[in-house]
Amino acid sequence: MINIVLFGKPGAGKGTQAEFLKEKYKLTHLSTGDIFRFNLKNDTDLGKQARVFMDNGELVPCEVTTAMLIDEVKKHPDTAGFLFDGYPRTLDQAEALDQFLPTIGSSVTATVALEADDEILVARLLERGKTSGRADDQDEEKIRVRYQEYNEKTAPLIGYYKEQNKFHAVNGIGTIEEITERLTSVIDNL
Numbered sequence: 001m002i003n004i005v006l007f008g009k010p011g012a013g014k015g016t017q018a019e020f021l022k023e024k025y026k027l028t029h030l031s032t033g034d035i036f037r038f039n040l041k042n043d044t045d046l047g048k049q050a051r052v053f054m055d056n057g058e059l060v061p062c063e064v065t066t067a068m069l070i071d072e073v074k075k076h077p078d079t080a081g082f083l084f085d086g087y088p089r090t091l092d093q094a095e096a097l098d099q100f101l102p103t104i105g106s107s108v109t110a111t112v113a114l115e116a117d118d119e120i121l122v123a124r125l126l127e128r129g130k131t132s133g134r135a136d137d138q139d140e141e142k143i144r145v146r147y148q149e150y151n152e153k154t155a156p157l158i159g160y161y162k163e164q165n166k167f168h169a170v171n172g173i174g175t176i177e178e179i180t181e182r183l184t185s186v187i188d189n190l
Ligand SMILES: Nc1ncnc2c1ncn2[C@@H]1O[C@H](COP(=O)(O)OP(=O)(O)O)[C@@H](O)[C@H]1O
Pocket: 009, 010, 011, 032, 033, 034, 036, 053, 054, 055, 057, 058, 059, 060, 061, 062, 065, 085, 086, 087, 088, 089, 090, 093, 136, 146
């Protein structure tokens, strides 16, 4: 089983690249952002729990997110592997994943990070907000909160995975095809 954590700031292009990578490597794509948005739209209990945090650009509490993620993983017992997109996003979540995966005989294979400057990313998010209908992309204040959350809570994961020799960074600026190429050359060499 190959498990890839796709890592990057909001707007780095994780979702776009995940579409290509899941096809190429036959991976099950789990985007916590997409799963939360689905639950929000359908007004499920999970959606109700997540809404206030998401609307403010804050992270949803770890217990809620991890329970949801584990439920999703368990729905795919026969998969060739997972492409984790938007999870883990805190050290607690990374540790939870490292504790859970061995219970299904697996582990994180590698973390691949898409890197880009904040200015470019904020511009991308505002552009996406014009058409995506995502409230959290339409308001610069909420975008700012998401970057603050990233810097405080998610950035420390870089060190966490580097210590395990599982961190690989890729330049996230270029055409979609160029970036897919960079990602696949990292994954092919794992
Ligand atoms: N692993 C996670 N832990 C906590 N909250 C999460 C997680 N993944 C997604 N969320 C919530 O969903 C929102 C949208 O996530 P996502 O679509 O991945 O956004 P982004 O464009 O900020 O990368 C986040 O701002 C957060 O509220």
